Amino acid sequence: xxxxxxxxxxxxxxxxxxxxxxxxxxxxxxxxxxxxxxxxxxxxxxxxxxxxxxxxxxxxxxxxxxxxxxxxxxxxxxxxxxxxxxxxxxxxxxxxxxxxxxxxxxxxxxxxxxxxxxxxxxxxxxxxxxxxxxxxxxxxxxxxxxxxxxxxxxxxxxxxxxxxxxxxxxxxxxxxxxxxxxxxxxxxxxxxxxxxxxxxxxxxxxxxxxxxxxxxxxxxxxxxxxxxxxxxxxxxxxxxxxxxxxxxxxxxxxxxxxxxxxxxxxxxxxx
Numbered sequence: 437x438x439x440x441x442x443x444x445x446x447x448x449x450x451x452x453x454x455x456x457x458x459x460x461x462x463x464x465x466x467x468x469x470x471x472x473x474x475x476x477x478x479x480x481x482x483x484x485x486x487x488x489x490x491x492x493x494x495x496x497x498x499x500x501x502x503x504x505x506x507x508x509x510x511x512x513x514x515x516x517x518x519x520x521x522x523x524x525x526x527x528x529x530x531x532x533x534x535x536x537x538x539x540x541x542x543x544x545x546x547x548x549x550x551x552x553x554x555x556x557x558x559x560x561x562x563x564x565x566x567x568x569x570x571x572x573x574x575x576x577x578x579x580x581x582x583x584x585x586x587x588x589x590x591x592x593x594x595x596x597x598x599x600x601x602x603x604x605x606x607x608x609x610x611x612x613x614x615x616x617x618x619x620x621x622x623x624x625x626x627x628x629x630x631x632x633x634x635x636x637x638x639x640x641x642x643x644x645x646x647x648x649x650x651x652x653x654x655x656x657x658x659x660x661x662x663x664x665x666x667x668x669x670x671x672x673x674x675x676x677x678x679x680x681x682x683x684x685x686x687x688x689x690x691x692x693x694x695x696x697x698x699x700x701x702x703x704x705x706x707x
């Protein structure tokens with residue numbers, strides 16, 4: 437799949453999420469050290485970085501599951517951490533989350549897993565609930581699996597069920613936490629296609645946390661690299677490939693997606 441085109445051609449992208457000077461430490465260990473990042477509406481932003489770079493901590497701040505030591509996360513211009521609990525709960529319904537391991541309820545069927553957010557947040561008749569869930573499953577070609585249980589599904593099917601559940605309330609922002617981890621190359625391509633197609637079909641803003649550069653170059657409108665608690669580079673895939681930053685270049689090099697030659701890191705030697 438070629439890199440998707442932004443939806444708002446000819447217009448300046450509008451940030452729906454803005455991270456400003458975000459700091460977070462645990463037990464004296466700094467994890468986020470002044471993160472600045474704009475998430476443009478209707479686009480796919482991929483945040484990359486090595487293990488321990490702070491990616492998971494960052495996404496927990498995006499949905500206000502963690503409170504920063506300093507800094508802001510603004511949704512549609514408003515600071516999440518200045519909101520009252522009731523308002524924050526309402527805003528969180530604008531987010532859908534696809535976890536690394538799909539996080540399905542093993543004791544529930546596919547149908548019941550997807551129906552769970554509807555039962556929690558909406559009052560629907562039995563018929564309305566059935567029709568809404570089945571429509572979501574049909575879009576992802578899962579209607580035949582409605583009565584199956586997670587233990588009967590492949591890894592890729594679990595991801596699709598999790599996506600059906602994450603999008604059932606029609607969120608404005610979808611967050612994917614390492615969606616391709618542990619999958620084979622064929623399944624990774626299917627998950628990439630699923631992310632790109634969902635963004636296009638629902639016109640949703642997507643934030644993908646990843647360390648897979650091949651996947652990143654396939655789906656991203658924008659890439660941001662988190663390193664030692666800071667965003668050290670951000671831009672389009674083409675701009676990223678042309679980066680002169682040795683940390684970025686070496687990260688791409690070791691992934692096998694280029695550049696053709698590694699460069700010494702600032703401390704000497706290739707990463």
